[in-house]
Each structure stands twice: as structure tokens, then as C-alpha cells.
Amino acid sequence: MTSHFLVSRARHLADGLLAPHAEQVDQEGVPASHIEAIKRSGLLGVSAPVAYGGSAAPGAVARETAEILAGACCSTWFVQTQHHTPVMTLAKSELPVRERLLGPLARGELMSGVAYAHLRAYPRIPVRVTRERAGWRFDGTVPWYTGWGLNDVMLLAGVTDADEALFAFTEAREQEGLRPSDPMRLAALTASRTVSLELAGLWLPEESVALRVPYAEWAKTDRPKPTNASPAVFGVAEAALALLDEDTSGPIRTRLDNVREQAYVLAEHPVPHDYLEERLSLRTQAYEVLMAATTAAVVAGGGRSLSLTSKAQRLAREALFLLVQGQTAESRRVHLKALADRP
Known part of the structure; x- marks a missing residue:
């Protein structure tokens, strides 16, 4: 955990707005008011250059804020997470569009x-x-x-x-x-x-x-991105564990913390093309912990978990979504092999 001001803002947004309305949003759609709150928070510029109005925060901050938002309302997280690729594309660009759009995107004036x-x-x-x-x-x-x-x-x-x-x-x-x-x-x-x-x-x-x-040059830089475990997986798993008693959640949380620590060490590695098999393995392990956490939350909720107003049921469906979000042929291969090899 970090003490960065954007982490505090993410928690305030999650606790005060996103989590209390998550079941309603799940059924009715992400409202424009949620997006306006995200824009005002500064979170859209978490990784953007300071010179253009962003925060240029460390990767650990970007991952923690993503966990917080996804655990509170995965739908809102998913809409806003699209924004960060355009920002980083512009930050690396030397073309005229950078000067026209990077500032407004970094400052949250546009999404x-x-x-x-x-x-x-x-x-x-x-x-x-x-x-x-x-x-x-x-x-x-x-x-x-x-x-x-x-x-x-x-x-x-x-x-x-x-x-x-x-x-x-x-x-x-x-x-x-x-x-x-x-x-x-x-x-x-x-x-x-x-x-x-x-x-x-x-x-x-x-x-x-x-x-x-x-294309080959772009694909080389893109290939490592989907191999890393998504912070959203850990965020949704944490939300599910919060619905369980300590006896049930404790062992799953230990697994979660272990996989997260290893995955984030590799995410910080200076050479993104290194350790691809290890990254894919940890991505798969993160999914396994996610499914254990959300399944346990559904089981603990009993029949109430079948209601569309049930938080456990929503988290379980979000977990299904995250299984295929950002999936590539390579990540699918590793995940399916792990499932087939399971005792």
C-alpha cells in the first residue's frame, strides 16, 4: 500500500460513490456522473507527464488505484481504464496530435x-x-x-x-x-x-x-502487456474476500497476497519481454485465486447470492469477465493447460 494522494482519492471515490451504487450501476449502466467524478479526481492523469497536467505516479500507484476502483465498481473501472493507453500513446508520440490532446486527457478535461x-x-x-x-x-x-x-x-x-x-x-x-x-x-x-x-x-x-x-514493431511492444496479471483481478478478489469470515478468507487471502507480490515484482521488471512464461503463469494463478474468492462469496451467501441485487453474485460475474478481458491466444493456451492439468 502507498500513501500517494491519488490512492487516497481513489479510496474516497470508491467508498463514497462507486461501491454504494455498484449494484444499481450493474443493472442500469455507468452514469455520466461517475465519469465526471473520475475526471475531477485526477485519476485519469495518474501516469501522464507532469508537464501536461498529469501526476507521473509510479507504477505501484497506478496498480493500487486500479485495484481500488475495480473492487468498488468494476464497470466504472473498465470504462475509465481504456483512457490510459491513449494517454501513454500520446506521451511517447512526437506527432502534432500530442500537443492538441495530451494536456486535456492528462488533466481529465476529456476522456x-x-x-x-x-x-x-x-x-x-x-x-x-x-x-x-x-x-x-x-x-x-x-x-x-x-x-x-x-x-x-x-x-x-x-x-x-x-x-x-x-x-x-x-x-x-x-x-x-x-x-x-x-x-x-x-x-x-x-x-x-x-x-x-x-x-x-x-x-x-x-x-x-x-x-x-x-505492425511487427508494434506487436513486439504489445505482446508483453497482456501477459501480466491485471490489478482488477486482485481488486475484485479483495472485494469478495471482504464478504467472508476470517476462517474462510484467511487462506485465500494468503494465496492472493503471494501471487500479487510475485506478479507486481515482474510488472516492475525493466525488460517487459523477459519472463513471459512466468508472467503468464502468475496471471493464471491470479485467476484461480479470483475464482476461489468469488465462488466462496457466492457459497457463503447461499440462495441470496442468486439475486441480481447480491454483491457476491455481481462479483462472480465480474470475475467471469476478467477471465477473458485482455485475453490473447497465448494467455488462453496457458490458462487452458493449467485447467487441464489440475488434479
Whole structure:
């Protein structure tokens, strides 16, 4: 645990707003008022450069605040967590869009979503980008886009004819060449306002581009990211353990603390490509502890756990969501093998 002021703000937000309304949000959707509170808190700039209004906080602070938010209201956490990839993309960019958007995003004046996970389907290309006029044309389907109606802008990606990964910003609204589906009904996190996006000739100017690199180069930097255990897994597990008596929660908490400590040591390792198998193994172990904690909470709640107003039941569904959130073919392989090898 850290004493950073953003950790205190996250706890205040979690205890005063997010957790008390989590069951209602789960059924009705993340309200704009939750997002406005996140924007005001400074948490959207947790990792952003100080020169642009962010806090440039250590990784440990970013992980702890994520745990706190996810444990309080996983749907709200999931909407706002999309924002941090655009911020860090801009922080590393040397293109003009950095000066236009990094400050507003770092200060929480704007919130961004992301539409890039489909890049991991390569060599299949769900979104194709082609040169058109003094800009770029996007065509295809974004299978998942979270925070529709809550985000101000989005970071959209596709693959060019030259096999480049190209990322560009656009407003997060229906416009010529961009049409959202109806909100998806999901077993968990329906509240996150997730849609698919149909792109049919969406044109974006050159000055909207934040990153353009050979796909292989982007994939090399992206590959380590989904191998680490998500702080949200630990946050939801902690929330479930809080519903149990000490005799039941104690042994599970010991496992949780052990896996978290090992996972976070690797998260701090200066070479993100090192220890990939160990990272994937710890990610799988974190899921096992998460399922133990949330299952125990459901069992302890008995029949009451089947009610949609039950916190234990909500956490159990959120755990199912986290099993596949950020999943890649590699992480799926390791997880399935661990399940098959279990005695």
C-alpha cells in the first residue's frame, strides 16, 4: 500500500460513490456522473507527464488505484481504464496530435476510449486503413468498443496496405463513416456501454495520427502487456474476500497476497519481454485465486447470492469477465493447460 494522494482519492471515490451504487450501476449502466467524478479526481492523469497536467505516479500507484476502483465498481473501472493507453500513446508520440490532446486527457478535461484490440487478430485484418486525400480512410469492424456515450474521443487503429499499425484520434460519436451497434447485452459489465463499430469510409486527417509503425514493431511492444496479471483481478478478489469470515478468507487471502507480490515484482521488471512464461503463469494463478474468492462469496451467501441485487453474485460475474478481458491466444493456451492439468 502507498500513501500517494491519488490512492487516497481513489479510496474516497470508491467508498463514497462507486461501491454504494455498484449494484444499481450493474443493472442500469455507468452514469455520466461517475465519469465526471473520475475526471475531477485526477485519476485519469495518474501516469501522464507532469508537464501536461498529469501526476507521473509510479507504477505501484497506478496498480493500487486500479485495484481500488475495480473492487468498488468494476464497470466504472473498465470504462475509465481504456483512457490510459491513449494517454501513454500520446506521451511517447512526437506527432502534432500530442500537443492538441495530451494536456486535456492528462488533466481529465476529456476522456478517451480505445478501439485497437482487433489488431491482435493479425494476420486477419478487421480494420483496413488506406491513404485518401491528405489523410486516412478506415474500413471494417471494431468488435468491441467500451464507453460509448461516455467517452469524448477514441483512439482508433487499423492496418495499412504497407502492413503498418496506424493509430489515430477521432470524436467518440456517430459520424460519416462510423456507426455504432446497439449496446451489447453481456453476462457481466453490460453497464460499461460496449458496442461494435462499423467503419465504412471514415476519413481522418493526417494530424489526427498518433502512431504509425510497422505492425511487427508494434506487436513486439504489445505482446508483453497482456501477459501480466491485471490489478482488477486482485481488486475484485479483495472485494469478495471482504464478504467472508476470517476462517474462510484467511487462506485465500494468503494465496492472493503471494501471487500479487510475485506478479507486481515482474510488472516492475525493466525488460517487459523477459519472463513471459512466468508472467503468464502468475496471471493464471491470479485467476484461480479470483475464482476461489468469488465462488466462496457466492457459497457463503447461499440462495441470496442468486439475486441480481447480491454483491457476491455481481462479483462472480465480474470475475467471469476478467477471465477473458485482455485475453490473447497465448494467455488462453496457458490458462487452458493449467485447467487441464489440475488434479
